[in-house]
Amino acid sequence: MIDLNIDMRQYDCPFIDTTDDVDVAFSAVQWQLDTDAEELETRLVVRGDSRGALDRGLQELQAHGNMRSCSLLSKRENVANISTVIEQTNAMKTIQRNGGYITGPFRIEDGSETWHVGFDSDDEENATLAELERNNDFEVEEREQFDATSLFDLLENSESALHLMDGCRSLTGTERETLRHASNRGYYETPRAATLDDLADEFDVSKTAVSMNLRRGERKILDAAIGAINRLDDETV
Secondary structure, eight states: OEEEEEEEEOSSOHHHHHHHHSSEEEEEEEEEEETTTTEEEEEEEEEESSHHHHHHHHHHHHHOTTEEEEEEEEEETTEEEEEEEEEOOHHHHHHHHTTOEEEEEEEEETTEEEEEEEESSHHHHHHHHHHHTTTOEEEEEEEEEOOHHHHHHHHHTHHHHHHHHHHHHTSOHHHHHHHHHHHHHTTTSSSOSSOHHHHHHHHTSOHHHHHHHHHHHHHHHHHHHHHHHHHHHHHHO
């Protein structure tokens, strides 16, 4: 299996057009492609920069020419859950026609869309990408290839992987940036290439604040890692 992470810019997608004009982002929760009806049914979470942005985004989405239906399921503050049906886009048709398939949820923000697409052969992949270039702008950001054994192992241990990802998602923005910067600067190397004092100066905060952010972030990641290890152990018993 070949798995591609693609940054896609479609010119007939209601979601992309909406994020071009309004400060909202869409994340897919569920999707179903009906090739006979040439439509895509989705449930999505919509987040706006503000309540007003969310309302404007929903209004613009409902009015788009390629939108067949858009229903509001729930809304709180600047976040909504919606159900939509859109016309099959050129990119969807191209991927399906050439033997490709969607392997993960998509996210749309700032006029582009992250797609996870799978292929069973190099020929299918090459034919699809060549055809996509005619009507879409895109960039393949990541490409991975799995043999049957690796793919089976990935599927068997998906719960462990998801638990670790949940731990990463639980990080606050400050914790995430502090951990990332500390790692990039060599704080975790032996000997250390950067000290707490160095990080405090670079973040313009106290040494105590940097230490607390690192410790909170490390605890969340460690808890998630231990949980994933325990799941792996349970699966191998």
